[in-house]
């Protein structure tokens with residue numbers, strides 16, 4: 115269990131503090147004590163509520179890395195809508211993936227210390243290596259944890275708790291428990307911040323639209339969307355934060371624009387190319403894939419390479435304070 119003092123010690127005395135030994139021993143001990151069960155995320159890779167079942171999937175890691183960089187850049191930074199990001203000294207990033215958001219935050223704000231958690235050991239190992247490569251591993255730590263369970267931190271540890279694209283693993287019925295847990299970890303006056311996107315990214319490629327509609331269908335049938343429509347998650351963020359304990363909830367929308375020759379266009383293509391490969395089993399599992407999925411996929415790749423291709427990606431960030 116990490117408390118707020120311990121969280122800050124982590125950054126100051128990397129690898130040698132009492133907390134470090136204690137926490138490392140605790141989590142290792144826990145891992146040793148786990149009886150192998152097909153349902154334990156620390157032991158087994160399945161089942162998972164994440165839309166990519168294989169947590170070691172290299173394509174997904176690369177996709178998440180590309181997506182992280184393009185989203186952070188296009189949104190204008192890690193915390194573009196926050197009036198004074200300097201007030202956040204201790205930050206938790208939930209479902210941190212490759213750790214790009216946390217590392218960028220540490221590089222942007224030298225007084226900030228961060229912890230990223232993710233269910234995937236592979237993502238966490240990659241994130242740790244990246245933190246080291248960027249020389250912020252004294253202030254940025256990563257741990258394998260399941261965000262749908264009670265998290266291994268004491269109450270009021272963090273000034274800011276961030277969750278981006280949680281809809282990829284959080285079902286509609288998971289939000290109350292998850293938000294209650296994130297608020298437990300936030301200090302009074304601290305902020306919980308959630309970013310999600312439309313399920314369908316509008317574009318002038320009809321094949322790509324078809325793929326996104328299949329994806330939206332699978333997200334809805336698997337319980338990740340409240341309604342089967344593109345805004346089936348973002349329409350609910352403010353309400354959820356409000357309903358489960360945040361005050362002063364605010365929102366900001368972002369419209370990212372991708373067209374031939376513009377910065378980010380290549381990343382958009384690379385992301386989509388991987389997304390609809392790795393997502394195919396998920397889309398099929400929920401009976402949302404058309405019989406000609408492969409042909410539609412190939413057609414979408416073709417249309418995305420046309421000089422007049424144009425797509426937008428709509429995101430919404432909602433945030434509120436802990437009373």
Ligand SMILES: C[S@@+](CC[C@H](N)C(=O)[O-])C[C@H]1O[C@@H](n2cnc3c(N)ncnc32)[C@H](O)[C@@H]1O
Nearest residue numbers: 164182209210211232233234260261278279283
């Ligand atoms: C779509 S990625 C987003 C990563 C990151 N937040 C970003 O915006 O770049 C979702 C991440 O959530 C992780 N994840 C899935 N289920 C999880 C769970 N139950 N607890 C914690 N992380 C989870 C996945 O391994 C993946 O890295």
